[in-house]
Amino acid sequence: MSEIASSARALHIAAEGGALDALEVRPANAHAYLLLAHGAGAGMRHAFLEAAAQALAVRGVATLRFQFPWMQRGERRIDPPPALHDALRAAFAEALRAAGGLPIFAGGKSLGGRMTSQVAAKGELAEARGIVFLGFPLHLTGKPGTERAAHLRDVAQPMLFVQGTRDALAELALLRPVLAELGPIARLQLEDDADHSFHVRKRSGRDDAAVIASLADAVARFTREVA
Secondary structure (H helix, E strand, O other): OOOOOOOEEEEEEEEOOEEEEEEEEOOOOOOEEEEEEOOOOOOOOOHHHHHHHHHHHHOOEEEEEEOOHHHHOOOOOOOOHHHHHHHHHHHHHHHHHHHOOOOEEEEEEOHHHHHHHHHHHOOOOOOOOOEEEEOOOOOEOOEOOOHHHHHHHHOOOOEEEEEEOOOOOOOHHHHHHHHHHHHHHEEEEEEOOOOOOOOOOHHHOOOHHHHHHHHHHHHHHHHHHHO
């Protein structure tokens, strides 16, 4: 597969509280369009999301990344869920316009994916064909539990969970039963030895680039099958 970099197009999203910066990466052969929300620790320009967007573009998946309000303001304190939900709804509306008829999906890294699923559980992302999680944060580090997954039963769309086997925020012994309860609507892609940031150790025999390529393959396969 040819690794041809796609350039990002800067956009602005009109949201409550002010405009949000956004970046679209759209290959000429796109078969799907994915709204990709960032996590709690870094914004849309984080190296992982940039690499993931490029890898997805090579596989025919266009992406739209955007800044959550607190990141747009340059603050450290994360906005409360209602503000994050408002931003997601605004970003999804922009994604629908930008997609130009392509099948649309929504999701994100960690917090971004969880907030996306909370909005979807309210039925407010009805046009989305599926939800993509890049490291669903099932619980806090060292505080195992499944309360954060309770809303997933209200999500109507197919869901893809891409998880590292060393993810300290999603113990597999807890995550597997949650997904089994959701039934065939939930799919799990495991990245061996990857942590919550999708980093792998040298002794794994892989590097981070290989993990990103693998997860991009999984997302592209999911979007093609669902669409």
